[in-house]
Amino acid sequence: MKLSAVLDRWNNQSLARQFLLAGGLVSLAAMLLVGAFVTSLIEAAVTRNSAASTALYVDSIIAPLLPDMKTSNTLDDATTRALDETFNQGALGGKIISFRLWRADGTVLYSTDKDMVGKRFGPSEDLQQAFSGQMVAHFGPIEDQESETERALQRPLLEIYNPILQPWSGEVVAVTEFYEVADGFQQSLYQAQLRSWLAVAGVTLAFFLLLSAIVFRGSRMIDNQRAALKQRVAELSELLAQNKALHARAQRASQRATALNESYLRRLGADLHDGPAQLVAYAALRVDSETLTDPQTPASRREEEIISIKARLDEAMDEIRSICSGLVLPQIETAELPDVLRRAVNAHRQRTGTEVTLTMAEAPLAISPSAKICIYRFVQEALNNSFRHGGGIGQAVRQTIRGGNVVIEVSDAGSGFDPDAIRPGGLGLAGLRERIESLGGTFNITTSSTGTTVQMSLNVQDMEQAS
Known part of the structure; x- marks a missing residue:
């Protein structure tokens, strides 16, 4: 389908339907973006807070067992046994499933997995950030190369890197890495994310419905005005056509009126010529006749002629009055x-x-x-x-x-x-x-x-x- 056809089809839609389509897509995209952003913030905040509390708890138990890590690059047997007892049978036995103690060069000083002790790995980004004095926490897939054992467990784990500070100088002398079983944390995180998604969806839906109501009202008003305008245009077009017809009729009537006036004048002239004018002419001829001009004409004959002339004149006058009565209307x-x-x-x-x-x-x-x-x-x-x-x-x-x-x-x-x-x-x-x-x-x-x-x-x- 050509772009022009698509645009024509789109323009033929009502404003309300255009808003439902375009506004719905925009609102959905905005909801997904805002929801993803909010849930990521919630996940980071919840992860940070949970990791901070766990790290503080672990640090309170582990720190007294460690020697001065500034001057010691290894752990003696007594410290190792104390740590083993702590993670196997102590308070951290059921909470922490894996623990490592790192040195700044990437060497593992202690690990619950004995095969890892003494191995050296390239310092990861998280480990470097922890040695800079920041606590690092992750919840999700484990990607570190030294964490194959933890990946094999297929359980939700909270990975935490916590720096160990020298008390009098505040210098980071070692980093502890441990993995906490996060079944409860995962459920709490999912509930928080679900509530955030529901909140974002509810606000977006309410905002969209409010705008839809306003747009529908405006669209309905525009449609009514458009229908009224079309009706008015149709009425005006009809009136224009009527005016044109009336104008043409008036022109024809004017032309006919001119012709009728001429016909009336010809008729009036014919009536005057054929009627009164003929009678007056007859009377005029009789006035000049020998009967009246000859002194020898008998008086009786002269009187008869005068009576005849008067009769013709009276007849002409009657016809003139008749013609005038037909021309002049009553009041x-x-x-x-x-x-x-x-x-x-x-x-x-x-x-x-x-x-x-x-x-x-x-x-x-x-x-x-x-x-x-x-x-x-x-x-x-x-x-x-x-x-x-x-x-x-x-x-x-x-x-x-x-x-x-x-x-x-x-x-x-x-x-x-x-x-x-x-x-x-x-x-x-x-x-x-x-x-x-x-x-x-x-x-x-x-x-x-x-x-x-x-x-x-x-x-x-x-x-x-x-x-």
Whole structure:
């Protein structure tokens, strides 16, 4: 496995798991190092203390039996017999299994093993250290070349080198080497080492558990914050996408609004040209006709012509008022939604003389003026289309609240129509769709041979904020 793959796999782990793996290994290594160091110190201290007490005891028994080792390089028979009795039958018989008396040049002056007496060995490091005035003690495997007999016993032994000092000068004149049976010492040492290992393991485990609890708490907090951040980023990304969609919709609505305004102006111009303008032009022509300009025209004929001209002008004025009434909205900025719906329905009733059923549910109090205008125009245009294409049969307006949206439905019981036949650039339903979607709403048409339902929906909260 490549190093990069291993690093990626490691980085994908949680902080808590990383700490458990890395911290566990570090804690285990630290525990082993500290435990080994502490047990070595305990072993050295216990060995030194036990050896010191044994050496003091042995020295108190052996020292009175020895001659002046400064002036004597050998032991006489009486001293040798006294030492033999001491180690064979005396107080040290069961405690010390081997004893040697060394001279500074490495010669064995006395030994419980008679074959060793008089032999000379190269001074070992321990023997040299003892002749320098320090007591030396070891517990463990015996490595000295002169200690083959002791190695063959296969028993735990405490090896001790103890210097013999000249009382009045303090000079080291000889060194005693002896081996103590260490069955009890070994058990005590093992118990002390076990307690030290348990103490080190307990402290390390407690420290690791405490750190683990802190790390787990921090890791859980980080994970929660990371999850919350991911959710927030997802929400922001969704909002950004919605904003982009709304921005695109607003741009399309702006473009459509410009086109619709141009279409409205062309329609208004066409209505004025084809209606009032033609009537006024007709009246103007009649004013310049011979009937009025010829003095020979009878008065009755002149009066008929004037009445005809006035009728055409009155007709032109009526059409102008009709066009103006369609352009100018009633005062709905301060009206509530129910009043807006009633005004649109009543205006249609008065204009067409048809019956319209109005049903309203509870409506929001705060609605923006643009939303009120949109709703009024929607009802107005939908009723006009229903009257024009459906004969005004079974016309109904219904206002409800669904899922936080204000829903307006205009329906009839006519024969229906083909929604695909609606011109994209038309001023009717296509214009309403653009107007509604520019406010963030929805527009739907459902039609069949038994009737048509036109529906719009606007969000209540958006309308309240806009107001």
